[in-house]
Each structure stands twice: as C-alpha cells, then as structure tokens.
Amino acid sequence: MDDRTYDTSVWPTVDRLHTWLDEANDRPAEQELLLRVLKLAEEVGETAEAVIGASGQNPRKGFSHTWRDVEAELCDVVLTAMVALRTLTPDAERVFTAHVESVARRMPDPD
Numbered sequence: 001m002d003d004r005t006y007d008t009s010v011w012p013t014v015d016r017l018h019t020w021l022d023e024a025n026d027r028p029a030e031q032e033l034l035l036r037v038l039k040l041a042e043e044v045g046e047t048a049e050a051v052i053g054a055s056g057q058n059p060r061k062g063f064s065h066t067w068r069d070v071e072a073e074l075c076d077v078v079l080t081a082m083v084a085l086r087t088l089t090p091d092a093e094r095v096f097t098a099h100v101e102s103v104a105r106r107m108p109d110p111d
C-alpha cells in the first residue's frame with residue numbers, strides 16, 4: 001500500500017493532472033484540448049455501461065456492476081470535465097465557480 005500523503009483538494013489535483021498529462025504528450029495544444037474534451041464521451045460511456053450493469057439490464061451479462069461503480073464513473077466524468085476545462089483556461093477554478101454561482105442564482109429560493 002502507498003503510505004504517501006497527497007493534497008486531495010480538488011483544484012490542486014486538477015492542476016496536477018493537467019500538468020502530468022501535458023508532460024506525457026507531444027501533440028499540439030489544440031489537438032490535446034479536443035482529445036481531452038472527447039475523453040468525456042468515453043467516461044460517459046463507461047458510466048452508462050456501469051448503470052446497465054448495476055441494473056442488470058443486459059440478460060447476457062447480468063449484474064456486472066454495482067451502484068458504487070456508477071458513483072466512481074460519475075466522479076471520473078466530473079474530474080475529466082474539470083481537466084478539460086483546465087486545459088481550455090488556466091483560470092478554470094474561477095470560471096467554474098462563476099458558472100456555479102450563475103446556476104445557483106437561477107434556482108428558485110428555498111422555502
């Protein structure tokens with residue numbers, strides 16, 4: 001088991017992933033951005049596969065996944081989107097926070 005401790009704060013982790021991915025490729029920046037956005041489709045597909053497996057929808061495969069698998073896949077979707085956003089802009093945290101605030105303002109007031 002790995003005994004190292006890591007900063008698991010969300011945006012520092014996104015920045016570390018972004019840096020790691022950048023260092024591991026030699027593609028032009030525009031191509032890398034497109035591929036990171038396309039990676040979202042792959043992660044969403046894995047989420048769909050997990051939902052189908054958790055619900056037992058495919059009689060040939062039966063119950064091949066759990067709802068915890070679905071949770072993990074959804075987390076992968078969110079994290080992949082955050083890395084794609086970070087690839088698009090170095091100010092991803094501010095952009096995301098502003099967007100969440102905008103969505104929150106459009107919601108009805110709680111009772």
